[in-house]
Every structure is written in structure tokens, then in C-alpha cells.
Amino acid sequence: PDNLVEVNRWVADAEGEGETDADGEYHPIAIDLEAIDTSGLIRIQFESHLNDEDDLFYLDSVVVVDGQASVEEPVSTTPSTSNAFVVLDSEFADWSGKANISDAVGDADKDRGDIVAFYWGDNPDDDRVYWMVERVPGQKKLARYSLHLDMNNDGDFQDSVDRIVEVKYRPRKNNSKVDVRVRRADNHQKIAEYKKNDWGESKEEGGSRVEFGVPMTDLGFSFGSAFRMYVESNWDDRAPDSGDIQWSPMPILGMIGMAALLLGGGGAVWWFKLRRYDGVGVPQT
Structure with a gap:
């Protein structure tokens, strides 16, 4: 507030002509x-x-x-083009068209931790935030992911208000076992835990994708704010490879057309x- 700089202004005339007449562009x-x-x-x-x-x-x-x-x-993320509700049911069609970022194949120490896509989304009138991580297909072993959340959006992921969401995904023959734990980022104190969920693909389905959701109260999130995030696996892979993703789950940002920005150096x-x-x-x- 003490250092506000107005850098530009566009004004339309009474007929709506001028630079603000940008219908659909x-x-x-x-x-x-x-x-x-x-x-x-x-x-x-x-x-x-x-x-x-x-x-x-x-x-x-x-x-x-x-x-x-x-x-x-x-580097640009892919903005959401879907209004489908995300449901934690180990079915992944509802993630089609959701905001995401892709990651290169073959840049992890092991295939079991090679992230190829990272998705995020929310639902109207829902108190949870949702994510989906996809690794190279054909996996049958355990995957561990750490989702890092800079909740006060200051670029430092180690504050007391910041969060780490730990995900342990084990595909089984016909279902999966997914454990999610939310911790403080500064001292790793446990905030919440959600165990024995069937939120991932089975071995028969490829063992690639896992979805999970966390209540906003666990994250200390307040509507109208934005936070930063990135996800990494225990096998030296990260999405994005550098920088982080800034996102606000506020529905109002949908009219802007690009609610997530990938911030690099x-x-x-x-x-x-x-x-x-x-x-x-x-x-x-």
C-alpha cells in the first residue's frame, strides 16, 4: 500500500469502443x-x-x-478447460482438461518415481483442494511424493504456515492403497493424516496415476489468497523441474482464463x- 505504482490505464468511451473492446480475446x-x-x-x-x-x-x-x-x-502451464467435478474414486476421466503441467520422461533415478504430469483443481462449494500425479505407466511398486506448498506466497517454502503433503501410493492387483499426511514445513509436525484410501490405479490398470485431496483447513488456506506449489518424488524428480506454480482456487479467477502461473527465476x-x-x-x- 505504501509503494503503489500505477503503470497504465485503459479507458473506453460511452459506446464501449476503445482498447477495452476485446470480446473473447x-x-x-x-x-x-x-x-x-x-x-x-x-x-x-x-x-x-x-x-x-x-x-x-x-x-x-x-x-x-x-x-x-x-x-x-x-514456461506456461496448461490452464483448466473443464468444469467436471473432481471425485476421489480412483477413476481419472474427471481430470481431463484440468490445469496441469507435463514433465519429461526419463529424468528420474527410477521409473517408479518418474513424474510425467502434475494436475490440480477444485470444486465449487467444496472445502478440499485436489491434485493428481502421474508417473510412467507399467509400475507395480510403491511411489512416494512430497507436495510442497508455500501458503503465504512469499517464495519461501519453509515458513510455519507452509505445508508439505506426503503421499504414499501402493498399487495393488485390483485396487490401491494411498496414505496422505499433512505436515508443517518448518518443523514437520503432523497436522492431519488420511490412510488406506483407494485413490490410485491398480497394477492391472498400469499403476501410474494417483489422486488425493486435502481440506483447506489443514492447509490454513483462506479464500481470495494464492499459494505456490511443486511436487517431487523420492527418486529425484520434480514438477516443475525448476521454479514453482502459483495458483488460487478462487472460482473468480476462472474468468481470467489463466489462473496458474509458473514462476521461474x-x-x-x-x-x-x-x-x-x-x-x-x-x-x-
């Missing part, structure tokens, strides 16, 4: 940060003021910049979507 916002005397974390707020209060929305994003305040385009590029409105619209960044 995505427009990149290029921000020159050279004049901002800072480095590290910068919070940028996208704000749109419209005649209809129901159309007012905000999006807060945190980006990482280097010492020269340069911004580079990050250099920074980020934002995309926003504006519908065509009647009357005067005054979006500003």
Missing part, C-alpha cells in the same frame, strides 16, 4: 519495471471498474524479478481477458 500486458527501484517480490493488482458491480473483479499476482527488474516469459507475463460491456468501462492495471 487475450491481450498481453507488457510492464516496464526499470523505473521501479526494487528487486525480489513485486505484487501487481489487475483491477477492472465497470458499471455493473457484479462485473467488478480483482486479480493479485506475485512475480519474481531479478536485480535489473527484467521480466521474461515463463526471471519473472512472468500476464494475460487478461475482457468481455465486451455496454457503457463505460475503466479497466486499469
Whole structure:
């Protein structure tokens, strides 16, 4: 609040003409940060003021910049295109079209820990957050994953409010056994545990995919906030390979079209979507 810098503003005329007339299109916002005397974390707020209060929305994003305040385009995640509800039932069709990131095959010490895809999602009016991890198919042995969550979104995954979700996935002949444990990141104190769940593929199904969910209360999550995350296996594989994924489960972010940003060492590029409105619209960044 003490260092707010308005970098640009778009104004539409009374007929709705102008740069805000961007029905169904995505427009990149290029921000020159050279004049901002800072480095590290910068919070940028996208704000749109419209005649209809129901159309007012905000999006807060945190980006990482280097010492020269340069911004580079990050590796992109695949945004969600599905409205299907995620159900923990060891059936994975509901994950089709959900936000995800892929990972290279063959970059782990062992195939049993070689992550090839990482998915995340939430459901309306649901107090849980959901994830799915996929490894190379044809596995019959135990997999262990650690999901690291930076809940205060400050780039440090070791704070007392941060979380580690440990997942132990053992495929069986006709079902699976999945144990999930939530810990504090700073001292590894156990917060919650969910054992003996059938949330993964069986050996007969390939032993590749496992899904799990954690109540938001276990994570200390509050609506309207964002957090960062990455997942790793016990066999030296990580998704993403570097950096982390920033995400907010808030449903309002769906209208932006890209609710997750992969943050690397250099920074980020934002995309926003504006519908065509009647009357005067005054979006500003």
C-alpha cells in the first residue's frame, strides 16, 4: 500500500469502443519495471471498474524479478478447460482438461518415481483442494511424493504456515492403497493424516496415476489468497523441474482464463481477458 505504482490505464468511451473492446480475446500486458527501484517480490493488482458491480473483479499476482527488474516469459502451464467435478474414486476421466503441467520422461533415478504430469483443481462449494500425479505407466511398486506448498506466497517454502503433503501410493492387483499426511514445513509436525484410501490405479490398470485431496483447513488456506506449489518424488524428480506454480482456487479467477502461473527465476507475463460491456468501462492495471 505504501509503494503503489500505477503503470497504465485503459479507458473506453460511452459506446464501449476503445482498447477495452476485446470480446473473447487475450491481450498481453507488457510492464516496464526499470523505473521501479526494487528487486525480489513485486505484487501487481489487475483491477477492472465497470458499471455493473457484479462485473467488478480483482486479480493479485506475485512475480519474481531479478536485480535489473527484467521480466521474461515463463514456461506456461496448461490452464483448466473443464468444469467436471473432481471425485476421489480412483477413476481419472474427471481430470481431463484440468490445469496441469507435463514433465519429461526419463529424468528420474527410477521409473517408479518418474513424474510425467502434475494436475490440480477444485470444486465449487467444496472445502478440499485436489491434485493428481502421474508417473510412467507399467509400475507395480510403491511411489512416494512430497507436495510442497508455500501458503503465504512469499517464495519461501519453509515458513510455519507452509505445508508439505506426503503421499504414499501402493498399487495393488485390483485396487490401491494411498496414505496422505499433512505436515508443517518448518518443523514437520503432523497436522492431519488420511490412510488406506483407494485413490490410485491398480497394477492391472498400469499403476501410474494417483489422486488425493486435502481440506483447506489443514492447509490454513483462506479464500481470495494464492499459494505456490511443486511436487517431487523420492527418486529425484520434480514438477516443475525448476521454479514453482502459483495458483488460487478462487472460482473468480476462472474468468481470467489463466489462473496458474509458473514462476521461474526471471519473472512472468500476464494475460487478461475482457468481455465486451455496454457503457463505460475503466479497466486499469
